[in-house]
């Protein structure tokens with residue numbers, strides 16, 4: 001009965017909740033651009049004020065000074081901690097979200113002013129509407145609704161809202177680490193709403209993300225770039241070596257040829273395989289979205305597994321070679337190939353780096369070029385996979401079924417959300433991604449939006465999830 | 473006896489000739505930069521005034537208006553035609569040179585003001601000192617000296633001096649074509665002094681230049697760049713296809729694998745082979761200049777032949793991929809590989825294009841990728857080779873031996889000087905390159921210089937050459 005009351009109350013407050021999101025979108029809290037940095041502080045204060053109205057105790061944790069690429073210094077937005085309820089008999093949920101947004105400019109192809117919330121055909125357009133202001137405010141809407149109806153929130157809730165997520169979450173890990181024994185000590189579960197449904201209709205819970213290992217392959221010889229007319233024919237050209245090396249890392253279909261990599265991948269379990277059967281995913285629509293007629297695999301399960309649970313290798317480009325339009329007849333003296341591998345359990349970055357560097361060195365020996373060669377591991381991030389059979393996920397699934405009338409898909413994603421792993425490591429507890437936006441919300445792109453349906457039903461979903469946490 | 477008189481008179485006038493070059497270098501006639509365009513006009517007028525003092529009849533041929541890349545319009549410098557002697561009983565020499573220079577800025581690493589002529593240790597530093605103001609003025613010095621000594625110049629001389637050479641010789645070919653039946657009709661030989669000795673000590677005559685065929689290999693698939701985390705593992709990535717294709721065009725040593733290309737190359741004749749024996753060329757110094765320990769071929773003859781008389785293929789870079797420093801995890805949607813082949817006799821650009829495009833298409837078929845593929849010939853220029861046994865070259869060789877006491881090397885160059893081919897085609901007569909500068913003059917680079925020795929002995933060489941033309 002509690003849920004039905006809440007759902008109906010949320011519907012009644014729809015207009016007010018949209019107005020609340022409008023206020024937030026009108027604060028252009030772009031973390032990447034120095035000119036907007038003050039707006040991230042404003043957005044943090046605005047959020048704190050809205051949280052305090054709900055009785056959430058807030059504090060801003062100073063995050064120090066950022067050294068900008070141009071040599072200037074800029075104050076970093078504080079991390080906003082919040083705390084609702086201190087009932088020792090209740091368990092504690094940690095909620096994470098981010099208050100900053102991607103840059104946006106109407107001249108980049110936006111159909112509406114990016115920092116206004118414009119409703120068209122049930123869609124609320126505006127930067128941050130879906131990533132991640134909509135979800136953050138949905139939490140506040142859900143709590144406000146339960147308080148208004150005097151429905152007890154069955155858990156204590158802690159909040160971590162940051163303002164630098166779109167710029168690499170500068171300082172966040174350090175601050176969380178410092179508060180591991182304090183603020184984070186009693187957390188029982190973490191819930192993050194900062195990703196997307198697999199499609200446009202069916203909700204999901206996300207239990208896995210791939211990690212990343214990035215590499216540079218540097219080949220050099222002459223002291224400086226050479227004129228191909230004057231020197232061509234006598235020099236071992238580094239570009240020729242580089243394309244030879246890069247062409248030997250994958251086969252036509254992208255299968256990784258690096259010795260030992262595929263052997264590291266965790267075997268597919270029966271349990272996991274079953275999940276894929278039920279997942280709603282339209283391969284044809286996917287192809288159409290991407291704009292290709294053929295995929296390297298064509299069966300729904302294989303497409304999803306290749307995106308989520310198998311490693312993939314991509315060549316991103318070459319530094320140091322001619323890259324402009326038109327024609328230039330240079331022999332580049334030093335070229336650096338950039339590639340990365342999306343890693344999955346049980347690939348550890350250290351293992352992966354060792355295998356990749358060994359393979360690249362083996363190839364180089366086989367090549368027999370007299371040029372200088374270096375295989376350089378750049379940075380890496382571990383993959384994350386949670387136990388989707390954990391009661392926490394079951395509670396999430398029950399909540400979503402209640403709201404949407406359908407069992408959610410259990411999904412993974414191919415990219416990374418590093419903070420997920422941070423929370424899992426620091427709390428040692430279950431972390432769950434509970435997205436409320438649809439796959440076509442265009443986060444990071446022009447014309448970002450959240451559907452009114454997703455925003456309002458998402459608010460219900462978060463409330464339903466809070467209720468379900470009572471039963472774990 | 474005539475030569476000895478001339479040589480001694482030139483030595484006496486050394487200071488004055490250097491002052492003349494100084495005046496020219498102080499006119500910053502940079503053709504590429506709009507702000508300096510007026511200086512190219514000034515340099516043209518300065519040259520005309522100096523020519524007219526010698527009785528050379530001059531006229532400036534209007535060259536119209538240039539559409540600049542930024543959309544603005546700029547008047548092109550006129551082509552300066554000159555004519556000395558109209559004796560029907562004499563043959564006619566055509567002399568080409570250019571009055572414009574490369575850009576130069578002291579902040580780019582010049583040790584001296586680029587638009588001042590500064591003498592240090594027998595070297596005259598300054599932009600254009602060697603490319604090509606020194607050689608142009610050496611012609612005038614030589615003529616002035618012969619006139620002062622009342623030594624008859626045994627040929628009529630025509631001059632073509634342009635002001636856009638460093639910017640692609642805009643308009644020159646059209647103007648020369650228009651004057652084919654008139655100004656160019658009675659030309660018997662063409663001499664160009666706008667290249668360099670092979671080394672620092674020994675003079676040379678240059679009888680060949682390679683041509684160029686430039687290609688783009690375009691591979692595309694998705695509508696737009698993709699996130700490698702989200703899409704990696706399902707897409708046939710265009711970069712993977714491109715490095716595969718590019719890696720199959722040459723072997724380790726740069727030998728071209730394109731079917732049919734090597735069969736087009738003119739066979740090496742006994743005569744030509746003999747030339748290489750005598751050429752003074754230090755392979756070790758070449759390696760050191762380039763900064764490599766190993767060349768694809770190590771014998772002097774092979775090094776020179778690979779630079780001059782065999783085709784070579786270079787991969788210049790990739791457009792559309794990530795090319796910056798740092799790490800970016802993009803799957804580029806459309807990538808364009810850029811490559812070129814330096815072509816030699818008897819490769820015709822049309823034949824070469826057909827073979828390259830057919831080979832690329834064959835490779836693509838073999839690859840079996842579903843992506844979109846286009847092999848695009850960009851632009852091309854024919855190679856040029858003259859008959860080094862022609863009496864014109866023998867006259868040049870005798871002149872150089874007289875001045876330097878050593879038989880000159882007969883060289884080719886690996887790059888292109890397109891106007892060479894234009895003169896050969898329009899006059900149908902022998903064209904010869906007679907450089908006076910040393911290999912380390914740093915044309916187009918910081919700290920361009922001409923040695924006092926090269927400038928003064930070069931003036932003698934041009935006079936000796938004029939005398940020798942009487943004996944053909």
Ligand SMILES: [Zn+2]
Nearest residue numbers: 098131132194
């Ligand atoms: Zn986000």
Ligand SMILES: [Zn+2]
Nearest residue numbers: 131166443444
């Ligand atoms: Zn984002």
Ligand SMILES: [Zn+2]
Nearest residue numbers: 570603604666
């Ligand atoms: Zn030149």
Ligand SMILES: [Zn+2]
Nearest residue numbers: 603638915916
């Ligand atoms: Zn030049």
